[in-house]
Amino acid sequence: LQASIGDTCPRLRLSGVRGAAGDPSGVGIVSGEQSRIVVVNDDATQLRLVSALLETEGHQVTPYLDSEEALRALQGAPPPELVVLDLHMPGIDGWRFCRLLRSPDYEAYNRTPVLVVSATFTGTDVEAVTAELGANAFLPVPFSPETLRRYVTELLAGRRPSATLSVLVVDDERAIRELLRRVFSSHGYRVEVASTGVEGRSLARRMRPDILVVDHHLPDIPGDSLLSSLKRPGEAMVGILMTGDSDPGLALTALRKGADAYVRKPFDPSYLVDVAQKARRERSLLRVEEILESRTRELRSSESRYRSLFATIPEPILVLDESGRILQSNQVAERLLGLKAPDLFGTRFRSLVSPARVPDLERGLGQCWADGSGEFETTLVARDGTSWEGEVTARVVDFQGGKALLTVSRDVTERRQAERERERLAARAQHAQKLESLGVLAGGIAHDFNNLLVGILGNASFALMDLTEDHPAWESVKQVEVAARRAAELTSQILTYSGRAQVSMRPVDIATLIREMGQLLEPAVSRKALLRYELAPGLPAVLADPGQLRQVVMNLVMNASDALEGERGSIEVRTSLSALDSERLRAAVVGQDLPEGHYVVVQVTDTGGGMDAETLRKIFDPFFTTKFTGRGLGLAAVMGIVRSHGGGIMAESEPGRGSSFSILLPPSSHPVPHAGPEAPAPLSADGVWKPSGTVLVVDEEAAVRSVARATLERVGFRVLECEDGREAVRLFQLHRLEMVAVLVDLSMPELSGEEVLLSIRSVDPGIRVILSSGFRGDEMEERLMQGGADALLWKPYGSEELLSTLHRLITSRQGRDRTREGSVA
Ligand SMILES: Nc1ncnc2c1ncn2[C@@H]1O[C@H](COP(=O)(O)OP(=O)(O)OP(=O)(O)O)[C@@H](O)[C@H]1O
Numbered sequence: 001l002q003a004s005i006g007d008t009c010p011r012l013r014l015s016g017v018r019g020a021a022g023d024p025s026g027v028g029i030v031s032g033e034q035s036r037i038v039v040v041n042d043d044a045t046q047l048r049l050v051s052a053l054l055e056t057e058g059h060q061v062t063p064y065l066d067s068e069e070a071l072r073a074l075q076g077a078p079p080p081e082l083v084v085l086d087l088h089m090p091g092i093d094g095w096r097f098c099r100l101l102r103s104p105d106y107e108a109y110n111r112t113p114v115l116v117v118s119a120t121f122t123g124t125d126v127e128a129v130t131a132e133l134g135a136n137a138f139l140p141v142p143f144s145p146e147t148l149r150r151y152v153t154e155l156l157a158g159r160r161p162s163a164t165l166s167v168l169v170v171d172d173e174r175a176i177r178e179l180l181r182r183v184f185s186s187h188g189y190r191v192e193v194a195s196t197g198v199e200g201r202s203l204a205r206r207m208r209p210d211i212l213v214v215d216h217h218l219p220d221i222p223g224d225s226l227l228s229s230l231k232r233p234g235e236a237m238v239g240i241l242m243t244g245d246s247d248p249g250l251a252l253t254a255l256r257k258g259a260d261a262y263v264r265k266p267f268d269p270s271y272l273v274d275v276a277q278k279a280r281r282e283r284s285l286l287r288v289e290e291i292l293e294s295r296t297r298e299l300r301s302s303e304s305r306y307r308s309l310f311a312t313i314p315e316p317i318l319v320l321d322e323s324g325r326i327l328q329s330n331q332v333a334e335r336l337l338g339l340k341a342p343d344l345f346g347t348r349f350r351s352l353v354s355p356a357r358v359p360d361l362e363r364g365l366g367q368c369w370a371d372g373s374g375e376f377e378t379t380l381v382a383r384d385g386t387s388w389e390g391e392v393t394a395r396v397v398d399f400q401g402g403k404a405l406l407t408v409s410r411d412v413t414e415r416r417q418a419e420r421e422r423e424r425l426a427a428r429a430q431h432a433q434k435l436e437s438l439g440v441l442a443g444g445i446a447h448d449f450n451n452l453l454v455g456i457l458g459n460a461s462f463a464l465m466d467l468t469e470d471h472p473a474w475e476s477v478k479q480v481e482v483a484a485r486r487a488a489e490l491t492s493q494i495l496t497y498s499g500r501a502q503v504s505m506r507p508v509d510i511a512t513l514i515r516e517m518g519q520l521l522e523p524a525v526s527r528k529a530l531l532r533y534e535l536a537p538g539l540p541a542v543l544a545d546p547g548q549l550r551q552v553v554m555n556l557v558m559n560a561s562d563a564l565e566g567e568r569g570s571i572e573v574r575t576s577l578s579a580l581d582s583e584r585l586r587a588a589v590v591g592q593d594l595p596e597g598h599y600v601v602v603q604v605t606d607t608g609g610g611m612d613a614e615t616l617r618k619i620f621d622p623f624f625t626t627k628f629t630g631r632g633l634g635l636a637a638v639m640g641i642v643r644s645h646g647g648g649i650m651a652e653s654e655p656g657r658g659s660s661f662s663i664l665l666p667p668s669s670h671p672v673p674h675a676g677p678e679a680p681a682p683l684s685a686d687g688v689w690k691p692s693g694t695v696l697v698v699d700e701e702a703a704v705r706s707v708a709r710a711t712l713e714r715v716g717f718r719v720l721e722c723e724d725g726r727e728a729v730r731l732f733q734l735h736r737l738e739m740v741a742v743l744v745d746l747s748m749p750e751l752s753g754e755e756v757l758l759s760i761r762s763v764d765p766g767i768r769v770i771l772s773s774g775f776r777g778d779e780m781e782e783r784l785m786q787g788g789a790d791a792l793l794w795k796p797y798g799s800e801e802l803l804s805t806l807h808r809l810i811t812s813r814q815g816r817d818r819t820r821e822g823s824v825a
């Protein structure tokens with residue numbers, strides 16, 4: 001139907017619009033004679049095509065896809081002029097539909113003409129089917145648009161359209177041709193005749209006869225070959241072979257070649273008409289069977305296609321009923337869940353997901369049922385306990401005569417893991433950035449702060465030199481000095497945290513370092529705390545700044561002691577050499593990216609109150625504290641130090657179960673240094689030293705300059721001071737002969753300390769230069785020493801420090817070779 005209507009539709013539409021004029025079939029209706037036609041067909045394409053065709057003819061068409069709906073709509077409504085019905089429909093089919101229309105329930109429709117169309121009964125005894133249906137006409141599919149129009153027009157005009165069957169007789173004997181023409185015509189057939197095979201073939205191709213009667217002995221083509229070449233499979237045409245031969249084998253050959261019947265000459269012509277009619281009836285029965293068979297084959301192959309698709313889709317598929325029970329599963333689902341189909345069937349989906357995700361799952365499934373489709377995530381658990389993250393896509397489908405939910409649970413475990421890892425890295429980068437900017441900020445403040453502290457500390461020291469201990473102001477000034485020193489300590493911790501602390505790395509034996517700290521730690525911890533050491537012998541050395549390492553141990557032990565909150569408890573300091581794999585390292589607070597391998601570990605464990613996860617997450621943030629007196633810089637400094645040592649930190653704690661901090665340090669290949677106290681730095685000026693000469697003090701800060709001046713003048717130096725580099729160079733040139741040393745701050749406007757150093761060295765290469773700076777650090781130290789400074793002073797420095805440095809430089813004979821004379825210009 002689709003093909004025959006599709007081919008001619010455009011032309012039909014035009015002629016329909018224009019009316020019947022020029023219609024070659026001559027049976028078009030007159031435009032304007034509009035009839036109401038109801039079309040019922042469960043095939044949407046057929047429905048659309050038939051309706052469109054009738055509308056083109058000017059009719060008012062009401063189409064229905066569903067026969068029950070059509071019947072409901074018809075009840076009580078004025079009857080249409082025509083009903084066009086499909087025979088095969090689900091629910092109420094054409095047979096039942098017709099019977100209802102002819103029943104007393106639909107009295108108004110009893111006389112409404114009904115045209116039944118069907119693909120199944122092609123070529124059958126149309127009259128019989130029509131009568132049995134109670135229909136007015138029956139039109140086998142496929143039909144041409146012209147035929148449909150003719151039928152409709154006839155029915156609307158109150159006539160019964162009938163299909164005139166056509167017969168083609170091919171025989172070289174004229175008498176037989178004419179005899180058959182007469183007999184078939186008298187039975188209402190349209191008859192054409194041909195005398196040769198070639199003529200018969202071309203005529204048959206043109207007219208497509210319903211019945212083809214062929215003589216076996218044609219002059220050009222054997223009759224059976226002509227028959228078999230004209231018969232197309234599945235076509236309604238009936239072929240009959242006539243022969244005068246008495247060979248019984250011929251009948252068999254003929255039938256095998258496609259003849260539907262076989263008559264032996266001479267025969268009664270009416271017998272041939274009977275044979276033809278019988279053959280047609282048989283053919284239509286055969287055709288129904290053929291259709292059934294081909295439909296069954298199609299169904300089977302589509303089912304097997306679906307089966308293999310279902311089985312081979314590489315995603316786990318489960319079909320669920322409304323209570324969430326499994327109706328069907330595919331192999332992937334069975335493999336991933338570790339269950340075979342029979343065990344899976346009837347199991348609830350919820351029993352396959354991790355208990356924590358059940359509420360999510362119920363919600364997700366409910367939503368899919370309500371919306372017809374949807375997506376959600378869940379965690380599926382296989383029989384062996386392994387689990388995977390499933391991204392479930394679900395859709396409501398028709399399944400085994402009811403509704404079911406088809407679910408595909410794609411394994412997205414790896415994708416989710418990668419996402420989480422990305423988020424973790426992003427969070428870490430953000431945290432690192434935060435710490436970095438805090439460091440820059442803190443470092444900047446510490447710099448200015450240090451300059452102020454030089455003033456405070458220096459002035460306090462002077463005042464104390466002038467006062468005797470029994471002076472009423474002595475204690476207050478002493479307190480100023482103490483406070484200023486604490487402040488200096490704090491700045492130094494901030495600088496440590498910001499990574500700008502001065503460090504001097506050397507191989508350190510960690511056990512010795514901790515043992516020597518004993519006297520320092522004992523008095524510092526709470527009296528009720530039991531401090532224990534477990535120091536593994538023979539550990540490799542680590543490359544570290546001993547002062548900073550002491551600070552790390554001190555801060556951890558102090559925290560442990562605080563955690564005991566004055567109660568009885570123990571603090572254990574343990575050292576070891578431990579092998580750490582990347583999984584353990586990933587748990588580190590600092591150093592997740594450290595390479596796998598051996599690390600020297602310093603572990604401080606306490607039996608104190610411990611921390612919850614929330615606190616544990618924040619403890620390394622600068623200024624995070626839970627203590628009344630705490631500053632929250634202890635662990636921040638530990639973090640800064642460990643970072644600058646290329647090490648790692650692990651922290652473990654639980655509320656009520658104490659805490660444990662482990663510092664991981666990469667072992668160094670240097671030999672373990674001999675134990676022994678570090679050489680103390682030379683301290684104050686001795687009695688013999690008689691300072692003289694001029695010292696140039698260059699610093700932007702007036703407070704710093706005035707403290708330095710007072711300190712130096714007090715012991716006998718003459719002091720020249722200035723606040724910028726250019727002035728410094730000028731003053732130096734003016735007074736170079738009396739100059740014994742220059743104290744320059746590193747950061748100044750115009751000329752930096754390093755540039756001043758270069759300029760004055762070019763005037764006097766032997767002049768002793770002390771550079772001072774508020775920024776500490778290994779790198780800085782190296783840079784300054786390479787730049788040619790004789791000594792460095794880190795701000796804030798006290799008077800004693802300044803004097804001892806000068807004393808060391810001036811009295812040191814190994815110092816710089818003075819070539820003052822040689823350099824005088
Ligand atoms: N061993 C521990 N047991 C329990 N809580 C601890 C422990 N160590 C650190 N904390 C928690 O971490 C916080 C931060 O420690 P941190 O050493 O940085 O600062 P603080 O001790 O509070 O102050 P300070 O700057 O004086 O060291 C503490 O306030 C405390 O809440």
Ligand SMILES: [Mg+2]
Nearest residue numbers: 555559634635
């Ligand atoms: Mg602390």
